[in-house]
Amino acid sequence: MNQQLAVLETVLKHFYQSPSPEPQLVAGILYSIQAGGKRIRPLLLLDLLEGFGLKISQEHVKVAAALEMIHTGSLIHDDLPAMDDDDYRRGQLTNHKQFGEAAAILAGDSLFLDAFALLAQADLPATQLVELTQALSLASGTYGMVGGQSLDMRSEGQTLTIEELQRIHENKTGRLLHFPFLAAGVLLELDVESRELLDSLGKNLGLAFQVRDDILDVTASFQELGKTPNKDEIAQKATYPAIFGLEEARGILAELLDQIHQQITALEAKGFQGAVLKERIEGLAIGS
Template identity: 55%
Template sequence: MMEKIDQTMLAFYEQADLSPDLVKAITYSIKAGGKRIRPLLCLQVLAGFGLDLTASHYQVAVSVELIHTGSLIHDDLPAMDDDDFRRGLPTNHKQFGEALAILAGDGLFLDPFALLAEADLPEAIRLRLISELSRAAGSFGMVAGQALDMAGEGQSLALADLQAIHANKTGKLLTFPFVAAGLMAGQSQPVLEQLRQAGQLVGLAFQVRDDILDVTADFADLGKTPQKDLLAEKSTYPSLLGLDKSYEILDSSLDQAQAIFADLALTQGFEQTAIQETIERLRLHA
């Protein structure tokens, strides 16, 4: 799966010949790697419902990864988190300059909707996917979460405010793969709601995990500058609740997500092995 995920993204940009410099900047960040957890989750849920994976399934799965990659480029800019490294490599703006990095991020935000629109899927499903991804990524999701996150720098936020930031900044892009897979698999509304809940739980766990690593891991582990949240005086789960409670929230969220897939295995015949293993790998050990 991982190799085909990368191939799908890079093959899409092989068609773009208007600006070689733009494509070079975009593919630099794509090739920098990453866990590819968003497309992987989507594909594993599809396979769990018994579907044979097609090129269109991969197109949908990578659409969210492209937006995630674009968000990292913009996140690293001097006006945002101002970082020099990402995944152990110079950040996009350090490699190509700020202007081209901004445009690379712009391309990665907009291009996924062509992938969704051109996927060989029923029209009604394509429309739902486009709507879901837009609301997860834009002013109703990730971008709004980023704005709230920046506004909260230097403040001691209430837990509810921190939860709202991260439910949007991180959670909605991690919820999309679950819901998208359910839509493509033709699942009922109750099952779609279970999948949405699982995605929200994994999104919460992922953010808490990231907050923990920011204060416990070093550059070699992170591939980026550690303790950036501390330097920016951002409220995080460890700063508000302490590390022990943060570990508890991480594990509890993952336990609840795994319980949803255990239930789907019983009620829908869902093959849960792969998705359970992926969720389990998100755990940290204090």
């Protein structure tokens, strides 16, 4: 994992080494993209490729890095006063607190667009690049993360059904976590059955991650989260603990993780080496 992270960080840093007409914009971008974080989305993609026996190349890492750029841009925008209005992210001041709101908006905009420039630089078959570009765009925009964020903002203070809550989570958080599983199917040129299994696994993981995030918002400290806790409750957001209670939310998470474990086992029957992925998934479990 350390080697994967080192190459990922190098690719991200290298993209912004070319002279820019606005160095201050680049400084703002690097402030957020180099702020740490678990890098779970890009690492999931690399885990999947390695698990199926594919030798990781710089081109694969560019796909993973493009995903991380989209994710980081979304965090910058999520933290803005008009959105979640947070002062800290990954243990440091949020981008708009450090550089101002306008600069933060532009840094997020750049990351959303730069991701596709980096993806286009990957020396991969043209058919794969087209499929990956479409998948990442759909996961990020109106039909994915941004659409889910819009639903989330409009749901504040409302009583939602479980179906409505799940629709928000599937898009706002789930789609970017789902992308590594779609991308792996493309890069590995897997059969339809394997792709469908990866698709279902990715959807379950995306939902599990958000349920976990909901739980941690009401149980973890600032030091553990790297951001302000209890923000969802204060904003009257629809979350799993708010609708089901904390203990049932824990049960839902445990059930999802069990389903994910079974799906990884099914992939192992098709030749996938799942030990690393299982270990990463187990890290999402929350003690009582």
